[in-house]
Amino acid sequence: MSELSRPLLVLDLDETLWHGVEPADGEVVRVQLRPYLRHFLEQVAHDYDLAVWTAAxxxxxRGGLDVLRAETGFDLAGHAVFLWDRERCSWRRGEDGDLSWRKPARKFRAGWLRARYPRGRILAVDDVPGNYACGYGHLVRVTPWTGDASDTELRYLATYLRSLAATDDFRALEKRGWRSRLQLPGS
Ligand SMILES: [Mg+2]
Structure with a gap:
């Protein structure tokens, strides 16, 4: 990646990186981490700056990020360019008439952010495509995870994202169906 600056990878949390479960006595937050999460974060951190955007x-x-750090040794909160929660989302009525949270991609145009990351160099990973209804060009969709121990999505996603990192405009890429098109070593 010669002249290109490092791209930004904006990560969703619930059902993308982890799944919340009923807290035990005395616990505030209890999350199960998705398989290959540590591998995923370590791999993508080679090529991308990281950020978090959750509708939670x-x-x-913060509670989940503490668990993540304790269990994997990876300090995502410490690495993150920003940590955006529900306060940065908007509440919109969709075509189905139901209200849901959205992550308005126009927030990527904030001056301080744009100075470091042109919009074409920002990718967002999310299990709910509707969150990026106004910014599909940024989206890499993952399957929602709710506890399947044999899940391999993050392992493949790390390979896929690393293969894209030198692209000068992510928005021009067809990212739907990424996993079926992924060429894996030995496969
Ligand atoms: Mg999610």
Whole structure:
């Protein structure tokens, strides 16, 4: 990546990196981490700056990030360019008439952010495509994870994202169906 600056990878949390479960007595937050999460974070951190954008509350986000750090040794909160929670989302009525949270991609145009990351160099990983209804060009969709121990999505996603990192405009890429098109060594 000669002249290109490092791209930014904006990560969703719930059902993308982890799954919340009922807390035990005395616990505020209890999350199960998705398989290959540590591998994923270590791999993508080679090529991308990282950030978090969740529609969950700030308390939930920070609690889960503490668990992540304790269990994997990876300090995502410490690495992150920003940690955005529900306060940065908007509440919109979709075509189905139901209200849901959105992550308005126009927030990527903030001056301080744009100075470091042109919009074409920002990718967002999310299990709910509707979150990026106004910014599909940034989205890499992952399957929602709710506890399947044999899940391999993050392992493949790390390979896929690393293969893209030198692209000068991510928005021009077809990212839907990425996993079926992924060429894996030995496969
Ligand atoms: Mg999610």
């Amino acid at each position: 509350s700030g308390d939930w986000m």
